[in-house]
Amino acid sequence: MSVPPKFAGLKLPAGTFRKTQHTLEMYLDYVCPFSAKMFNTFNTLGPIISQQYGPQLQVIFRQHIQPWHPSSTLTHEAAAAVLRLAPEKFWEFSAALFKCQTEFFDVSLVNETRNKTYERLAQIAGSVGLDERKVLELLEIPESPGEDGQLNIGNQVTNDIKLMVKADRVVGVHVSPTVFFNGVEERGISSSFTAAQWGEWLAQNVV
Structure with a gap:
């Protein structure tokens, strides 16, 4: 969990207090229409956020699998593969x-x-820009049992997905999109936020 700047004293100081970033976490599901709406709007602000708030704000995309969408797991597995092979391409x-x-x-x-x-x-x-073959190698499920006869073997990013799901459960996130700001759920942010509303919210909260 992140620490709000005003609680920086909770961190063990190394001689002097250091400036702490705000942290904005967006829990999003690739097959959720509301997640798409939030991401698409927020993503247009990327250059502005980097320019105006770069040193002060850390933004984290939290992959949030919703099991009532069966394909949610598959899409997030693909993103996990991207994180393995080219993390700088994740947002793209x-x-x-x-x-x-x-x-x-x-x-x-x-x-x-x-x-x-x-x-x-x-x-x-x-x-x-990724190598399709390498991505697919991480994702494909073998069509024959493992050497020990195991059938439920998953793929090469299964353990990554387990960690993501565990992290979501620890903080109790249920639906997407859900936004946390400095470790606390921010219910004032909606998937219907326009670029202007995001700009207003950031100006008021990232100081």
Whole structure:
């Protein structure tokens, strides 16, 4: 959990107090329309935020899997693969995935195999500069049992997904989008926030 700047004294000082950043955490699900709405608006502000608030504000995209959307896990696994291979491409990949999120809704996938869905997700990663083959290698599920006969073997990012889910459960996040500011849920921020409203909120809270 992050520490608000006004609580910087809670940190063990190393001789002198150091300036602490504010932390904005957005819990988003790739197959949630409201998450897409929030991300797409906020993402347009990226250059402005970096210029005006760079030293003062840390923004974190928290991957939030919602199990009532079965494909949520698959899309977040793809993002986990991107984090493994090219973390600097994560936000760009997220933007590309949100733009075509309806392709991963229930009806869109009802007759598609899991590995086929991974192929399409790898293609999206490829569109932002990653090696599709390497992404797919991290995601594909083998079609035969493991050496010990194990059938429920997951893929190479399964352990990463477990850590993300555990982190969400610790703070009790239920639905997306949910926003935390300095470790506390910020219910005043809505998915319907316009760019202007985001600008106002940041000006009032990031000081």
